[in-house]
Amino acid sequence: MNKQTLFVTLTAAALMCGCQSSKVKISGRFIGSDAKNVYLENASPLKQALIDSAVLGNDGSYRFELKGVSATPSLYNVIYNGERIPLLIAGGDRVTVGSVGSVVRNYTVEGSAESELLRQFYQAFVTGAQRLDNIAAQFAKPDLTEEERKTLVEEYTAEYYRIRREQLRFIIENKASLAAVYALYQRLPGDRYLFNGDSDVVYFRTVAEALEKSYPDSPYLPSLLAEIARMDARNSLTSQISEAGYPDLELTDIYGKKIRLSSLTGKVVLLDFWSAELGSSNALNADLKEIYKKYEDAPVGFEVYQVAIDTSKPLWINAVQEQQLPWVSVSDLRGRGSSALGLYNVRKLPANFLIDKEGTIVARDIYGKSLEEKLDELTK
Structure with missing residues (x-):
């Protein structure tokens, strides 16, 4: 450190x-x-x-x-x-x-x-950081039960x-x-x-x-x-960027690579906020994976830039890998303290923003059939 x-x-x-x-x-x-x-x-x-x-x-x-x-x-x-x-x-x-x-x-x-x-x-600061490292290390133990994993997440977050x-x-x-x-x-x-x-x-x-x-x-x-x-x-x-279009983000993926939201300009982008700690994350991502697959060969490209609002890196990485999420998965591991939440005025999870190929936010909190209908229009 x-x-x-x-x-x-x-x-x-x-x-x-x-x-x-x-x-x-x-x-x-x-x-x-x-x-x-x-x-x-x-x-x-x-x-x-x-x-x-x-x-x-x-x-x-x-x-x-x-x-x-x-x-x-x-x-x-x-x-x-x-x-x-x-x-x-x-x-x-x-x-x-x-x-x-x-x-x-x-x-x-x-x-x-x-x-x-x-x-x-x-x-106090260094001792606390060492406690976090010790808790995180326990995620590597084989055969952790779901209850044990949940307890570790709660301990780490607290x-x-x-x-x-x-x-x-x-x-x-x-x-x-x-x-x-x-x-x-x-x-x-x-x-x-x-x-x-x-x-x-x-x-x-x-x-x-x-x-x-x-x-x-x-x-x-x-x-x-x-x-x-x-x-x-x-x-x-940042304020000027927000007025001109959408606030840009630069967050790190599970491999440590920084990826900008603006690097996807020219595609239709779903900016999605989620948390691996939420019990509904599996079901929501499963539905989104079906939609993602449907538009992978669309005339106008479609991509998901998914921001994890978590503090536990092991938990986040484990969720991305277990659910085999095929899109851009990033996080700053600051949980509810993430600046991305403030930039987009996100007050509850899940939340998303649909951005067209020109960089205009055209919809917010859009899911399921409504999302598909909008993608049909934007990816032609």
Whole structure:
């Protein structure tokens, strides 16, 4: 999992800041592993670079000393046994970092308020992500009963949304901290957005406004404002596209390939929203497969761009393969948080939109005989 993502780029200005500099000491003990070395990493604008290393003493102790560190906190990682501990370090800090046993689950921080706040978010977030991985791994077990599969789906979904709620709660409650900036950029596996794509700008703007008061000279602030400007511009473009025709989508199929809805221009397209978790999905897809087959040789091509509103990748892939769905199957694995739902104002499932070869939406929520009659007209 990428623990820094875009947050890493926010350190660029910090490295050039002319603020007062001073020494930093980082020390502590790591107990419970055979690893003998500990490393210190600095997050630079373009990459993460190791800047120091130390051999643990017989009691597991280590020590780093840095010079010329800015008074404005910037991101460092202490790396032990292959795991990273993120720290927000400012000149003059005397920080103690250590753990007994699992590094991520058990590490403690003293001497840096921002680093301690970051620990509270980071440990909970990573631990939750590990729980999701463990639940997902259970889908690979042979001979799972339908009841066991349903239970796993419920557990995965509940944990996923719990993590997301806690992440957003942390950001709002600690909006004036640099730890909130770090939390803004963290994503669960398969997530592209913080919450709901277009609405993410609300959280970025909330943190930026708070930082203007708590860290008015922070180099992170202009970076956040630039990100907000990009989001506003993107949202404005999406709005223009919506008025001109249909909102375009670019989502990932079961093989990891990104497919644009607009790549099907020239064909009649059924944009279909469904969920593998819905008990009616098998029957609906079975009916749609019959219609799909009927028009496979029509003069004007017909295609289905089916968006799964799910959070469990194993469940989604399993449903696509078991039902042998022959069309374009995509998902962003964000469930009800999918930005596609907002773009098309979908409030309940199933839902669909029929788009003609010119790219005009000609029908919504059309099924069965009504869909066939409309396809007879559009595919001539």
